[in-house]
Amino acid sequence: AQTVTQSQPEMSVQEAETVTLSCTYDTSESDYYLFWYKQPPSRQMILVIRQEAYKQQNATENRFSVNFQKAAKSFSLKISDSQLGDAAMYFCAYGLGSSGDKLTFGTGTRLAVRP
């Protein structure tokens, strides 16, 4: 069974600084997708960034980027120029295949942003 591990329950970053959230996963598959979701206090789950396992290039979305290390089964999220609105729970998730399928979530990392 696939598992997703987020070893940092809480993180803190100064506004305008950079922070990296860690995620590791376990799978025997070669074709899969990885995601970072953000859950602010409103509890709405918002997709931050997506990475296809077959792509070697790391995904980027504005201030958000990932460091995808397939051999190490690592998928970290870097937030640059942190803003107060980035404060939220961040969940790493794994999904198998290109068609609709269930996602396996990590336990989340709560990010605080200090003004």
Added chain:
Amino acid sequence: DAGVIQSPRHEVTEMGQEVTLRCKPISGHDYLFWYRQTMMRGLELLIYFNNNVPIDDSGMPEDRFSAKMPNASFSTLKIQPSEPRDSAVYFCASNKGGTHNEQFFGPGTRLTVL
């Protein structure tokens, strides 16, 4: 598009009562997922449907939980009878097959069972 719609947003009920949570997926999405979020267990997949057919219900905790999807635009998750340990936030999400597996989540229903 209005996104995934869930109702009610909040539900408070007493132990033993029946609870029905509702979900309307994004139009055109052929996969629908029900998740439960608690502090202790995080986000758990309860069940998911493809083209209104249940595909995997292995996450449904026990027979008190049931889910249906009578048509492509509506699904329900029912708990009967409810227990205090069912208190959680229940999310519905939908996805269009073949589109990189991104799931779109509803706002969730916060259920409190007294």
